[in-house]
Amino acid sequence: MELITIGDELLLGFTVDTNAAHISRALAASGVEIVRRTTVGDEAEKISQAVREALDRTGAVITTGGLGPTSDDLTKPAIARIFGRGMKLDEGIAAKLEGRWRARFPNSTFPATNRTQAEIPDGARVLTNRHGTAPGIWLEDEKGRWVAMMPGVPREMRGMLAEELLPAIQARLDGPGSVVLSGTLRTTGIAESAIAELLGPNFLGDPQTELGALPLAYLPGVAGVDLRVTVKGLPRARAQELVKEAMVKLRSRVGAYAYGEDDADLAAVVLDRCRALKLKLAVAESCTGGMLGERLTNIPGSSDVFLGGVIAYHNELKKELLGVRAEDLERYGAVSEQVALQMAAGIREKTGGDVGISVTGIAGPGGGTRDKPVGLVWIAVHGSDAKARRFHVVGDRAEIRQRAAQAALEMVRRALSNG
Amino acid sequence: MELITIGDELLLGFTVDTNAAHISRALAASGVEIVRRTTVGDEAEKISQAVREALDRTGAVITTGGLGPTSDDLTKPAIARIFGRGMKLDEGIAAKLEGRWRARFPNSTFPATNRTQAEIPDGARVLTNRHGTAPGIWLEDEKGRWVAMMPGVPREMRGMLAEELLPAIQARLDGPGSVVLSGTLRTTGIAESAIAELLGPNFLGDPQTELGALPLAYLPGVAGVDLRVTVKGLPRARAQELVKEAMVKLRSRVGAYAYGEDDADLAAVVLDRCRALKLKLAVAESCTGGMLGERLTNIPGSSDVFLGGVIAYHNELKKELLGVRAEDLERYGAVSEQVALQMAAGIREKTGGDVGISVTGIAGPGGGTRDKPVGLVWIAVHGSDAKARRFHVVGDRAEIRQRAAQAALEMVRRALSNG
Secondary structure, eight states: OEEEEEOHHHHTTSSOOHHHHHHHHHHHHTTOOOOEEEEEOSOHHHHHHHHHHHHHHHSEEEEESOOSSSTTOOHHHHHHHHTTOOEEEOHHHHHHHHHHHHHHOTTSOOOGGGGGGGEEETTOEEEOOSSSSOOEEEEEOTTSOEEEEEOSSHHHHHHHIIIIIHHHHHHHSOSSOEEEEEEEEEEOSSOHHHHHHHHOTTTTSOTTSTTTTSOEEEEEETTEEEEEEEEEEEEHHHHHHHHHHHHHHHHHHHGGGEEEETTOOHHHHHHHHHHHTTOOEEEEESTTTTHHHHHHHTSTTGGGTEEEEEEEOSHHHHHHHHOOOHHHHHHHOSSSHHHHHHHHHHHHHHHTOSEEEEEEEOOSSSOOOSSSOTTEEEEEEESSSEEEEEEEOOSSHHHHHHHHHHHHHHHHHHHHHHO | OEEEEEOHHHHTTSSOOHHHHHHHHHHHHTTOOOOEEEEEOSOHHHHHHHHHHHHHHHSEEEEESOOSSSTTOOHHHHHHHHTTOOEEEOHHHHHHHHHHHHHHOTTSOOOGGGGGGGEEETTOEEEOOSSSSOOEEEEEOTTSOEEEEEOSSHHHHHHHIIIIIHHHHHHHSOSSOEEEEEEEEEEOSSOHHHHHHHHOTTTTSOTTSTTTTSOEEEEEETTEEEEEEEEEEEEHHHHHHHHHHHHHHHHHHHGGGEEEETTOOHHHHHHHHHHHTTOOEEEEESTTTTHHHHHHHTSTTGGGTEEEEEEEOSHHHHHHHHOOOHHHHHHHOSSSHHHHHHHHHHHHHHHTOSEEEEEEEOOSSSOOOSSSOTTEEEEEEESSSEEEEEEEOOSSHHHHHHHHHHHHHHHHHHHHHHO
């Protein structure tokens, strides 16, 4: 199967193609392999060419984008032509679009431009869009080659994928067959090369064996290094067994650096641990400026564990809202062990939380000195006892902040593992 | 020119391809057009095939990924074979890698696996990596067809692109020639279809004219709707003129909904306005949980305007840290005009800021009621006067939070425009 994402905004780089990752992940979880992904602009000829090539290679193509109400809608007619089909107005869709519009904007007339969204290729099957206006399209020829077209708006695409397209694709996969499955072990606080040294060559076993032959990928990112094994072309049950074996083996060697599997989020891991231990959490952020709170509250249901916190960006707020001593700020500076510890203790006291966590650092690009360079971060955790740790993280401003937030969460996770 | 990003992690969707967007944007800003983007997995055959096809189409290809120290390194040999070249160890690179390792890990031996990073195709030119270990490669044949290979780690790729690859590409563009340029007008607080109605068809003019013929794209996102015009195949000076004309015309119609051009960030716009007016800003966040602070502090130099704030996720903190009255919380609920206004006033008082801004809402997926559904958000701005506004935003939890943060920034921008 291949994926084609359409849009000048993607090619020009103004939009990051999160749809592609989302679709790939959803299909991979179902055991379907995407073998190639292509992005082309909003030109009928380029779209046709890419779809035709992908159909020739795999006979199964998903597209996103080009279904909106405005002038860049070329996908449907271009793809209809490949299948030798014309376009026709679907009155049912047109009526639905108009009804939706009237419900939302009772005092304005339905724009004629929106009616083109109701046009579908002859003989196409409609993929219902419950989250927006543009319907999706499933087009198939007599040889069973198919193209599924979805809108580019992420929320609409995600809904349609889950409710319409994935069930349709799964229905086509006959019998057990062979699948593509993968497992990911997520680590943080250890460098890619240090893991490589720790594991050594052929870590999973003799490459002549099924387990040893699995490709092991190292995926470094701001959250840490992910280790991923992928099994291709085996029956589902055997693939699941192999992934599980590999995960157990990796976990036994990587040990405490591993915080979860697959799409585990360290913020969710920390919240779960606090929930199990009945602990309330609060944050005091300087250089991360709210990012730590943002990550924790990004997890649905975080409110039973996370109380909130203080963004003490300016030093006055460190004193007034967190009780950091003026003389320590003066003497040691805002990025210091003493200030980090006082921030963590202060937020715990202010909020009545069980665990206070603080981050203070120099995110750059300015503000670094010889003694306190950009990337220097102090993190403290104040719970049943108090700990502070110094980090020197690399990257640009955004990465330094992300790595600092991740390191702070990891310090809490470790503190609560030993407690 | 074409771009090929390599990695199983991209195809499987575990990594979002931010490199592709970054490279496309950087090239577009230089007037270079990427006509197609392809993603393939870590298989030598798939890599070769994609690079060969792209070379046939355009003769100029950039790749990212597959240059790391671990077992998924296949890019260099696969591409060398297309050019009929072998691989050889570059002793200079090997020495540099080893020196770097020893400086960082003085007590550990240089891993042999890292030496493969020092292998380059015969006749290749090295693109220096000042931000990591894996060097980039520029490979060119006698016909002038070329492939430039860069690492996949974003920080390393970005540095190499700016310092090595862009200058090399620009040096090849002989004379003025024709370019691809685009301009984006960023709007927020107005729906895509409402803009389409406002502009009507052929907004830029008669499609027979140069200006009227420019494609106008509507790009909806959580930050709002971007309007983008793109000029292709004209000399740089004329292209710049046309983009400017289109921007002026769009701005005159879209008016107050436009907050900036190109990659303008509303947080930076707000900070600039506060800076010009010598106003200090503080935030009180409930449902956004730190995201508003995160967005403001993401901008370098924000510390001269942004003081900090309180993440009052739990209602107790709204009372204790922001002075929200218990009886109003009880009577009107946390998501209400009264509480939003008290939060904004409270954070202003607590921090001594000139402008306090608050966000309280229901981000979902749980917690919604008939009267207060998921997506309901109250935002208040407390400065020389106080204003509160009710929003009903759509999307999943993450999108609701993002839209709420954007709406809060826009409320500040508008408040400071009239003040």
